Amino acid sequence: MSVDIATDEGYTGLLKTITQDKHLDPADVLDDLEESHDQLEVDMSGLGDAVREASKGVSEKTSQEYLRCDLIKLDGTPVLEERSTYTHAQKMxxxxxxxxxxxxxxxxxxxxxSEISGKMLGNPSVSETVSTYMLSLRRRKTQKGDTPISARAxxxxxxxxxxxxxxxxxxxxPQTSQSSFQPARKGELGPHARASMDLGYSLAFCGLLRVDELLKIQLQDLTLTENPLTGESKLSLQLPFRKTSQFGDxxxxxxxxxxxxxQHICVVRAFARWILASGLxxxxxxxxxxxxxxxxEENEPMTSEQFLEMFRNNLLDVGVDFVPYGTHSFRRGGCQWLSVExxxxxxQICxxxxxSQEFTHLTIVKYLISWNDNPHVDRDDFFNMKHAPAKVCPTCNRSCHCA
Known part of the structure; x- marks a missing residue:
């Protein structure tokens, strides 16, 4: 049985009802359109076949799968059973x-x-109607206690x-001794893994890299040089792929x-340690x-799932709750570090x-400010003139809040 999406009882009617939400700010819709270009990190492996299969026709079962996040049925009646989260809707x-x-x-x-032909062009998923619906869905899910949480920086x-x-x-x-190394407990990272993760942390944090960009880097994309006069080392990275520059340049x-x-975020030092540990x-x-x-041994790239799992195990090593953190935490954290410290x-950060440097939608603000991040200054000390930082700022050598 197929679902008729052309009638007012179908998706069209539902969208007409929901997108007339008077609580929505038009500026928020524009922000959502801009942010849709920088959506959540989704594992795309095998997605092509799945999308092609689903595109053959929308069955009743498939339509229910698509709507399992919403709290309203197609006929406008409320849903009583438990629904998926807003984050799941973002991934879909x-x-x-x-x-x-x-x-x-x-x-x-x-x-x-199109103003010339009158035909509809572009990506239907990146439309004002869909963005308005997603914003309305987020507001209704929040009212029901489902608060969407971005990865903590x-x-x-x-x-x-x-x-x-x-x-x-x-x-x-050293690498020659690795054959006899056995992790002390399940999930514990060994020397190879820790050298790789330290390099990944530094590159993703300082380079503001997404995880799919990070894991596609090959050794030929890196060039390490040293100034013979000063002895200063520098490392140049030419990304083979970037989400916002998929056609080169x-x-x-x-x-x-x-x-x-x-030294804990120095990319050059981390790369040198990784070369020594891996021998690649x-x-x-x-x-x-x-x-x-x-x-x-085979040239098989690490998956984002393994990177995230090892990152979370590493957080447990230092007694930090891994739940709020994800692979996007490095891009968010690096952005805030470059701005605040x-x-x-x-x-320059953009x-x-x-x-985008047009600053019309300010997607960058979503990375700089989030309620889920740890505050830099306690609210009780906002107007405490005697409050002093715990250490001298390594950036400007003064006792300022960037310390």
């Missing part, structure tokens, strides 16, 4: 955006009517704790060796880690991180 929209844009070749341009201090834990002598075993990332106070000379930078802490101008 991201999958639909990918299906229309990549598989069917409609691109990422917003759905609109990692801080420089957290990465410092991870760095010092991973730098313990027992995790600095990706500007290189250049990292210099950082001072000792920033070509292929993917981040390869699958086997159960015995051996890097996969390094005092980078907003335009250029480095690949965000």
């Amino acid at each position: 929209r991201a999958a639909a955006t990918f299906g229309f844009g990549k598989i069917h070749g409609l691109g990422m341009q917003a759905w609109h009517q 990692v801080s420089s201090d957290l990465l410092e704790d991870l760095y010092h834990f991973n730098s313990q002598p027992r995790y600095q075993v 990706i500007k290189p990332f250049v990292f210099y060796e950082m001072p000792d106070e920033y 000379t070509e292929g993917y930078l981040f390869r699958k880690i086997r159960a015995n802490d051996r890097i996969a 390094r005092r980078w101008p907003l335009r 250029e480095w991180g690949g965000w």
Whole structure:
């Protein structure tokens, strides 16, 4: 049995009812359209076949699957059984955006009517109607107690704790001794894994990289040079792929060796330690880690699921609850670190991180400000003139709040 989506009793009627929500700000709809280009990280492996299969026709079962997040049925009556979260709805929209844009070749341009031909062009999933519906869904889910939570930003201090834990002598075993290494407990990371993760943390944090961009890096994409006069080392990274520059013209990332106070996020130092631990000379930078802490001999890239699992195990090592953190935590944390501690101008952060510099929708603000992040200053001390930082700021050598 097929569902008739052309009648007012179908999706059209539902959208007409919901998208007339007077509580929605038109500016929020524009923000959602902009943010749809930077949607949640979704594992796209095998998605193409699934989308093609589902595109053959919308059955009653499939329609119920699509609507299992909403609290309203097609006829407008409330749903009594438990529904999926708003985050699940975001992932389904991201999958639909990918299906229309990549598989069917409609691109990422917003759905609109051509002024010349009158035909509808662009990606239907990136439309004002869908964005309005998603915003309304989020408001209704929030009212029911389902609050969408973005990944908490990692801080420089957290990465410092991870760095010092991973730098313990027992995790600095040379590669020749790795064959006899066995993790002490299930899920514990060995020297190979910890060297890979430290490098991944530094690259994702300082380069504001998404996890799919990070895991596609190969050794030939990196160039390490040293100034013969000053002895200063720098590492150049030319990404082979970037979400916002899929047709080339990706500007290189250049990292210099950082001072000792920033050794825990120094990309050059982390790369040198990784080379010593892995012994690799070509292929993917981040390869699958086997159960015995051996890097996969075949040129097989690490999956985002394994990276996230090892990151969470590493957080448990330092006694941190891993639930609020995800792979996007590094991009969020690096953005905040560059803004608060390094005092980078907003335009410079957008250029480095690949965000739009038109500043009409300010997607960048969603990375700089989130209620889920740890506050930099306690609210009780906002007007406490005697409150002083615990340490001197390594950026400007003054006692300021960026410390």
